[in-house]
Amino acid sequence: MEYPDRQEAFWGYRDVALVASITFVCYFGLSLIGAILLKTFPALKHHEAALIVPLQFFTYGAVYLGLSFTFVIRHGRPTLESLAWRRSRISLWIPILSGLALPFVLSAILAPFHPPTVSTPFDKFFTSRIWFGVLGVIAVTIGPWMEELLFRGFLQPLLSRSLGVLAGVSLTGLLFGLLHAPEYQFAWQYAAAVSLAGVAFGAIRAWSGSTIASTFMHGAFNLVMFCGMLAKGKF
Numbered sequence: 001m002e003y004p005d006r007q008e009a010f011w012g013y014r015d016v017a018l019v020a021s022i023t024f025v026c027y028f029g030l031s032l033i034g035a036i037l038l039k040t041f042p043a044l045k046h047h048e049a050a051l052i053v054p055l056q057f058f059t060y061g062a063v064y065l066g067l068s069f070t071f072v073i074r075h076g077r078p079t080l081e082s083l084a085w086r087r088s089r090i091s092l093w094i095p096i097l098s099g100l101a102l103p104f105v106l107s108a109i110l111a112p113f114h115p116p117t118v119s120t121p122f123d124k125f126f127t128s129r130i131w132f133g134v135l136g137v138i139a140v141t142i143g144p145w146m147e148e149l150l151f152r153g154f155l156q157p158l159l160s161r162s163l164g165v166l167a168g169v170s171l172t173g174l175l176f177g178l179l180h181a182p183e184y185q186f187a188w189q190y191a192a193a194v195s196l197a198g199v200a201f202g203a204i205r206a207w208s209g210s211t212i213a214s215t216f217m218h219g220a221f222n223l224v225m226f227c228g229m230l231a232k233g234k235f
Helices: 013-040 042-046 048-074 093-113 121-127 129-140 142-163 165-184 188-208 211-232
Strands: none
Touching: 013 048, 013 142, 048 129, 048 142, 093 188, 093 211, 121 129, 129 142, 129 211, 142 165, 142 188, 142 211, 165 188, 188 211
16 A cells, blocks of 8 residues: 555656755845844844844745745645645644654664764853743744645655655655754764654654644654753753
């Protein structure tokens, strides 16, 4: 029996290039605006979180714009429905509980490899309780939603159609880990852990047939990570 992942992708790799191009152009423009603001108002350098949050939102907006252009304009299909934002075939308690447990499993796997202590972009949010709270909301809601639409809704079905479900899930997870590697100064231990998390999200996506399920799992995972950061934070 074929998983729907392998059958449902009606788009192609040109569409991936189109989404990437739209996202890059928008992100470049936003980065240029940010650079101009920093040049004009040097004091903003002491309030980096105030720049990072809007940039993050606009980046997500750029990704969604690219996806919407691809599906609505190019293919004449609804965006969310095309990206498998639909009722899950499995109870949502399964991905939620799996997401809550996954950070502890990955920590146990990672421990023997002695991951280094690295600074991350999230450290900038420790200077303000308000901005740290905003980070938490983003990490548990819109962040997982947009990343799941892009990776498990858009890329995974296409790769699964071309290479098979197992390869599609694995390769999408690897790409997910590579995207997040700069956040951890390219330490391979963290990149590998995030890749494994991406594989887990992809497996739930394939099993459930829904990006709603993988988004819930991703959000639960991030919630545990955020609570861990909160426990270590100094305000």
